[in-house]
Each structure stands twice: as structure tokens, then as C-alpha cells.
Amino acid sequence: MTDIYIYLIIALLPLTACMVIFQVNPYHALVIRGILGGVAAMLYAILGAADVALTEALVGTMLAITLYAIAVRSAMVMRVGVLTEELKQVDENILNEGKAQQLFSQLMTDLQKVFRQYHMRIELISYKDMDDLDRALVEQEIHTTCIRQAPLEQDDRDQAEIQPYQTKTRIKRLYNIMKNELSSSETILTYFNVANPEEKHS
Amino acid sequence: MNLIAMNFIMIAMILTLLIPIVEACKDNNIWQKMLALSSISTKTSIMILVVSVLRDDWMIGVVAVIILSVGNAGFMLIAHVMKRMRNI
Numbered sequence: 001m002t003d004i005y006i007y008l009i010i011a012l013l014p015l016t017a018c019m020v021i022f023q024v025n026p027y028h029a030l031v032i033r034g035i036l037g038g039v040a041a042m043l044y045a046i047l048g049a050a051d052v053a054l055t056e057a058l059v060g061t062m063l064a065i066t067l068y069a070i071a072v073r074s075a076m077v078m079r080v081g082v083l084t085e086e087l088k089q090v091d092e093n094i095l096n097e098g099k100a101q102q103l104f105s106q107l108m109t110d111l112q113k114v115f116r117q118y119h120m121r122i123e124l125i126s127y128k129d130m131d132d133l134d135r136a137l138v139e140q141e142i143h144t145t146c147i148r149q150a151p152l153e154q155d156d157r158d159q160a161e162i163q164p165y166q167t168k169t170r171i172k173r174l175y176n177i178m179k180n181e182l183s184s185s186e187t188i189l190t191y192f193n194v195a196n197p198e199e200k201h202s
Numbered sequence: 203m204n205l206i207a208m209n210f211i212m213i214a215m216i217l218t219l220l221i222p223i224v225e226a227c228k229d230n231n232i233w234q235k236m237l238a239l240s241s242i243s244t245k246t247s248i249m250i251l252v253v254s255v256l257r258d259d260w261m262i263g264v265v266a267v268i269i270l271s272v273g274n275a276g277f278m279l280i281a282h283v284m285k286r287m288r289n290i
Contacts, residue, residue, distance in 0.1 A: 003205070003208070003209060003212075004209055004213070005208075005209055005212035005213055005216060008212075008213065008216045009212075009216060012216070012219070012223075015223070016223065019223075019226070019227055027232055027284070027287070028230075028232060028235055031226070031232065031235040031236055031238075031239050032226060032235065032239075034239045034243070034280070035223065035226055035238065035239050035242050035243075038239070038242050038243040038246045039242070039246060041246065041250075041269060042246035042247075042249055042250055045250045045253070045254075045262050045265050045266065046249075046250065046253050046262075048262075050261045050262050050264070050265045053250075053262075053265050053269075054265050054268060054269070057265075057268075057269040057272075057273065058268075058269075058272060058276075061243075061273075061276070062272075062273075062276035062279070062280075065280055066276075066279055066280055066283060069280065069283045069284065069287070070283060073283070073286075073287045
């Protein structure tokens with residue numbers, strides 16, 4: 001085989017494979033995996049394996065990327081449980097600009113900013129009351145709860161307004177990330193060990 | 203003569219293929235990467251078609267046509283999954 005272009009096309013395959021390996025963002029890596037699939041299909045077709053090329057293009061590129069995109073989307077999420085009335089108040093907040101509700105939106109924006117570095121999303125799930133929220137945390141439906149701390153006394157009101165929210169998580173890794181990188185003073189972080197509820201850090 | 207012309211055409215096409223590969227490598231926006239992906243996919247199918255015509259090999263040609271026509275439907279599907287991911 002004296003055709004020089006075949007060697008060039010073969011060289012494209014490790015090039016795109018290295019691009020997949022060195023990509024850190026999972027979504028971008030999926031798209032580049034599609035590029036690798038296209039180049040591989042071309043190489044197989046030009047080397048004469050038409051059936052392998054067809055399978056690589058249809059299954060390897062289309063089906064694999066779509067399934068992996070759904071898998072990555074479902075896996076890389078932090079589910080935050082909040083009370084239903086909290087969410088309702090945030091909706092009303094657009095109308096009357098309450099200060100406490102602004103803190104809640106600010107907290108969620110900060111959380112999103114922190115977890116975007118780890119390519120994770122925040123998903124808010126609302127529960128009717130505190131019992132439902134605690135049960136969901138213990139039964140591992142949600143990763144984190146975010147509740148408003150009840151004002152202790154009238155005198156402590158000023159202090160309570162500084163840190164009105166309590167964020168409790170049952171995943172040690174999420175707790176470490178939030179402790180290190182969440183700079184906002186709007187919340188108190190707590191780690192909740194589901195296996196051993198007695199052990200608590202704050 | 204035919205062989206030399208084929209080599210030249212293919213090398214030119216490979217150089218063109220490098221443009222979207224570089225673009226996919228350096229750009230950080232996911233939609234730019236999707237554009238590069240669809241560009242590369244179309245380019246590779248056209249390259250397979252050219253090779254099949256020059257070699258007079260119909261089996262490869264049919265594969266190229268199938269990749270070219272089914273590929274666009276697949277990209278639409280992937281783009282919709284990505285769009286849903288950003289919205290929520």
C-alpha cells in the first residue's frame with residue numbers, strides 16, 4: 001500500500017483519542033467521543049471494513065453518546081430538599097423583595113457557583129414539613145437539606161438574621177467541598193451521618 | 203495519474219478535517235463543540251464517498267451514504283439531550 005493518505009488518517013485516530021483522554025468536563029468529553037467515533041468510522045471504511053464502520057458510526061457514536069449523556073446528567077446532581085413554603089416565598093419574592101428570601105436565592109446561587117466547578121447541578125426538591133424532610137434525608141432520597149433556622153429569642157434576632165439557614169448534608173465529600181469553598185455567610189453547614197446519627201460535626 | 207490525483211485530493215481533505223478538530227480542542231463552549239462534531243462527521247462521510255468512487259468500491263459508498271443520512275438525526279437527538287441538561 002503506497003498511499004500516503006492512509007497513514008495520515010491512521011494518525012488522526014490517536015490524536016482524537018488523546019483529546020478525549022485529556023478532557024476534564026464530562027459533557028465535552030462526550031462530544032469529543034463523537035468526533036473520535038467519526039474518525040474511527042472513516043478509518044475502518046477506508047481500510048475496507050465496511051460493516052465495522054457502519055456499526056461504529058451508528059452504535060458507537062450515536063447510541064453510546066445519547067445513553068452516556070443521560071447517565072451523566074442523572075448522576076452528577078446534588079438534590080437539595082427544601083420546604084414547600086420556602087419555594088413559594090421565593091416565587092413571591094419577585095413581587096415584594098423580602099430580605100430573607102433574597103438570602104435564600106443568594107445561597108442557591110452560591111451553591112450553584114461552587115458546584116459548577118465540579119460539573120454538578122443543583123436540583124431543588126420540596127417537602128411539606130420538617131418530618132418529611134428528615135425522613136427523606138435518612139432514606140437517602142436527597143443529599144442535602146436546606147432549612148431556615150428558627151429565631152431563638154427576640155433579642156437574638158439580629159444574630160439569627162445573619163445566619164438564618166442551616167444546610168445539612170449526609171455525604172462527607174459534599175460537606176468537605178461546601179466547607180472549603182462556600183464562602184457565603186448565609187448558612188451553617190452540618191454533616192449528618194446516616195449510618196450513625198449520633199455523630200455530628202458542624 | 204489517477205493515484206497521484208487521489209493522494210492530493212485526500213491530503214487536502216485531511217488538512218480541512220484538521221480545522222474543526224483544532225476548533226473542538228480549544229473552544230470551551232459545548233455548542234461550538236457540537237458544531238465541530240457535526241462538521242467532522244459530515245466531512246468524514248464525504249471523504250469515504252470520495253474514496254469509494256475513486257476505488258470503484260460500492261460497499262464503502264453505501265456505508266458513507268448511510269452515515270451521512272442517519273448521522274443528522276442522531277445529532278438532533280444529542281442536541282436535544284444537551285439542551286435539556288442546560289435548562290434544568
